[in-house]
Amino acid sequence: MDHCVYTDLALEAHSFFREGRRPSLPGVEEENRREDGCAVTRIRIVSQEAAQRLGKAQGCYVTLEAEDLSQEGREGQERVSSLLARELRALMPPPSRTAPVLVIGLGNRSITPDALGPMTVDGVMVSRHILSVMPEGVDARVRSLCALAPGVLGVTGLETAEVIRGVMDRVKPACVVAVDALASRNTHRIGNTFQLTDTGIRPGAGVGNRRMELNRKTLGAPVLALGVPTVVYAMTIVRDAMLAMDRAHDAPSGKSEEEMDQVVSHILPPPLNSLVVTPKDVDQMVRRAAAVLSLGINLWAHDGLSVEEIQDFMH
Amino acid sequence: MDHCVYTDLALEAHSFFREGRRPSLPGVEEENRREDGCAVTRIRIVSQEAAQRLGKAQGCYVTLEAEDLSQEGREGQERVSSLLARELRALMPPPSRTAPVLVIGLGNRSITPDALGPMTVDGVMVSRHILSVMPEGVDARVRSLCALAPGVLGVTGLETAEVIRGVMDRVKPACVVAVDALASRNTHRIGNTFQLTDTGIRPGAGVGNRRMELNRKTLGAPVLALGVPTVVYAMTIVRDAMLAMDRAHDAPSGKSEEEMDQVVSHILPPPLNSLVVTPKDVDQMVRRAAAVLSLGINLWAHDGLSVEEIQDFMH
Amino acid sequence: MDHCVYTDLALEAHSFFREGRRPSLPGVEEENRREDGCAVTRIRIVSQEAAQRLGKAQGCYVTLEAEDLSQEGREGQERVSSLLARELRALMPPPSRTAPVLVIGLGNRSITPDALGPMTVDGVMVSRHILSVMPEGVDARVRSLCALAPGVLGVTGLETAEVIRGVMDRVKPACVVAVDALASRNTHRIGNTFQLTDTGIRPGAGVGNRRMELNRKTLGAPVLALGVPTVVYAMTIVRDAMLAMDRAHDAPSGKSEEEMDQVVSHILPPPLNSLVVTPKDVDQMVRRAAAVLSLGINLWAHDGLSVEEIQDFMH
């Protein structure tokens, strides 16, 4: 991965490589459409070489870009959740009723921009504990869902993957849905863009600098990963600004990466990777994105339940 | 267990049975002393029969009763934490440096009187993740500590014991410290009494009506259980009031338990077990008790570190 | 007021006096009906003598009793808000567009059962600041609303009435809507009963033991008071239990109030008035009640706006 593509979104990594002189990357297929007020992009990375160039695993990435969720009412947000559920279903249909889905909310509950995962888990309509004891007493559309927020290494002293694998040994889920806060390159995507992928979680940019890989290989079950950018790294926009200024010049400076990094560290003294760009009302933004995600997961899993039925259940 | 002894404290169960006409129970040893402003009671249940009468497992229970922690300053609270650490050490010395201790915070983080366990976990000074990669870089007094708040069944769809056992299979802790909010019979104990026991957690009164048993037999490792009463069940004080009134009569009413329960359910319509007596500022009380507990655990495990050193680390 | 009627609800005070041998109280008119799943009671206290007997000011009290709001979905809660708005309108129509309404959220934000007022204020759709600068740019159905959570004496060092009067001198509101957490006698009313009155706030039971009187006389503008019981004082249910036991006897004990109080203080050692009975999930209960109240106030003031329009605005 080029050093300066500091993003968890396949969409942005691909767009970065095509920008300027670069043509569309071989080994990458991209489709675009609009639906329900969102730009829907489906990117398929099919060659190992393309995967390496983009710094993303081979597989399918779907991105839903809403305009500005903070301006949408409740209905607009529910529309995004429904679209999310449909796209999740296209990536992976929910398993049969007897096989549980384990939703994992990654991140640190007490660091707001990193709390997306745990907050999403709070909104998941879990059912496994009821279905396992009295399946006949539960509406036939309800599937087996369970959820866990394993915490982060610095707070628990436990590798997240250890906790998840330990729980999976007991629960034997048919698949895992992992939710995490992402880092993006573009501030207008913060809180407004939803990425769905069947490739799992990969150590990358992220908000929490997680170092584990969570995928079918490491966990032994298919892993859907869902994420929303909640930050842009401050470093990213500083670099972008310098590049933009350089390009705007008649004669580019020809500065090396090292020289540019020196300028960056003057403007942003270390620790660089703890400085992020967010909207001031980061609390509300994360709460809103988590609500869209959990409703989307609920609609996907409990196939056929309406938004109203789910909300009545969760109230 | 007699139906109306609705308490998680061995101290109260024992006191209930000795009250009135009952002599000290055979199979129970009780020692009392005062130390550092606390009443310290050590109860040992040594016969199976006594265990059944009291509704508590055989083993050792230590109770520290502070006068009124809300009136103590920081120093007074730290004194209780130090006493707690010493009593924990008497029950079980912290294991060697290479064997991790797993602290489990039971309970529901979003129900204040049940949040004691998760809040205590937040204050634990975890070290396992550092010790496992660079033991030589860490102060020799620091032991291997890790911590988990597994959530509750209704929110996760997962039995707490499943989660804990799954994690233990990976972490192989030398011992488990389980922290839980308790129910007491006496309102003055709320937030002020600390029970330590080597018998683990047992399905009982509790705040969260947990149904799992967590002890050496079910988990395969010794389990220290720590708890603080954060509620008295409303039902308890209503029954106590009726009994008191009855006794105050010249001629006791001779009412049967069923008749009394009818009167109770008139004053407290169901769901009875969700109604609790707490101080109004339950939020502060739980925060304070959790701070005392986590400091106590830290002082116990990281044997030789001072309060100041621990607080600097956690800041 | 009889010493043992420890309630902020006129409904309960009246019912207490009619109970047993007492006939309906002279000077009190009570009407009952059912509407939208709620029992609606309208009590009018018309004589000074009745006011003194009940310990409530002369005026009109409307009580909406829902069955169990925690079991209602979103729709059920919105239905209560709409009913609340209609009953508010019957008590006092919202003033003209140019005269602001000042909503006051009484109570302490960091004591959960006392946070009802501040949390309600957070959900009020304020408009005064926009209407005062560009009235023509605002939907004609939007009235001028502003809101303040003045805090409590122990935290601010300021008498609440001082703060309110100071602000009123500047804002000159046409009327005040004061929201406060109440104490009730009956646990099933906690979180489920809404009292509306045109008599203002009166030093009484309450959750926060406020000592100010807020009414037309002290504030110089009409005061609507809205409240929901969030606690029953532990003392109340203990006394009720003792009375019940006494009555159940063939021969009443003939105990004096003082003798009974001695028994109470044995079961509930002081400080008595800080011990309350609440549901364990007090946080959720208060959040739910505050949401119903603020939506009700919004529907009342912004006459003609739909629930959807208000929620879109507040999102």
Next chain:
Amino acid sequence: MDHCVYTDLALEAHSFFREGRRPSLPGVEEENRREDGCAVTRIRIVSQEAAQRLGKAQGCYVTLEAEDLSQEGREGQERVSSLLARELRALMPPPSRTAPVLVIGLGNRSITPDALGPMTVDGVMVSRHILSVMPEGVDARVRSLCALAPGVLGVTGLETAEVIRGVMDRVKPACVVAVDALASRNTHRIGNTFQLTDTGIRPGAGVGNRRMELNRKTLGAPVLALGVPTVVYAMTIVRDAMLAMDRAHDAPSGKSEEEMDQVVSHILPPPLNSLVVTPKDVDQMVRRAAAVLSLGINLWAHDGLSVEEIQDFMH
């Protein structure tokens, strides 16, 4: 004020103007020293012209710069509070015991980087309500302190200055201490720099874009303003990056401000002023800074009380 000096710190505004070719500004006096691990800078703006150039009111500004408070233990933080108290005393001694000090916490409690003021108010040791009824019962070192978090216009519909003036009419304070979250130009100052000034609050950069002026003239009493930068505007670092790149060129681009702004708005699409740079753990940073501020205010006002005595009182 030059458009691109987007800071609330007089220190930074002055440094900006001296940077590069500019000599020390006439009409500005600056003294520097180190004390207790902090760089202490005292800037006095003495001419109207200098005030206009810097975009700051005439008066005295003291800045305490700690290295990195997140790395300090409790003791290090208390040292900064004590230094703060001494510098406050040099700016303005606390008034006599009978004249209250009103502490105002500006900002929005539910927007974390803007919550500094309200969170500081929560830690103020108020005493006015006790002193006014029984002065003889209170330690002679305790002065009369009261505190208010008036909320923000968008949430209350009330101009903050209206609320403050209304309350001041009633309370007649001898002076006002206004606490607000600031914007800085330099990320290393976030959470680590404390500005004290006798000039009051001025509409400026700020976190909350407040528009009121709070000073002796508008409030009728002397106003001490205290603030800590909790954000750097994203726009600021983008502009800085572009300038740095431009300067690093052999030949500056000669771009006009408008041209540069176009590049900015490409990297940061509007709404620009809601995007901020913060550390990821913004919640902890604000909590820490508020604790230092409130302890500093308490030590200043209650002259002679020790840190321990204050903490025991607030526990």
